[in-house]
Amino acid sequence: MRILLDECLPARLGRDLVGHDVSTAPKMGWSGLKNEALLTRAAAAGFDVFLTVDKNLPKQQKLAAYAIAVVVLRCATNDIDDLKQLVPELLKKLSAAKKGGALVIG
16 A cells, blocks of 8 residues: 555554555645545555544545545654554455545544
């Protein structure tokens, strides 16, 4: 799967998502984009999943309009050590992420 990490997530998290093609919003040149523009560009670029800690994103966007799945990591902080605790569950459930929908991990 092609996964795009939100700019609020540490790029190092991508190393733990073994077996997936991971990039970051800043690496793609998409820093500072509003969610709508970011989801549109990510889908157009062929990403399957947008990974974020923004728990409000699924409520703020009509996800069915986008050809990308949103996965929200729910944890105390976006520190790499906290996020790494969610990686096993994320890898196990990632295949359940559906384009146009949201999946919450944690």
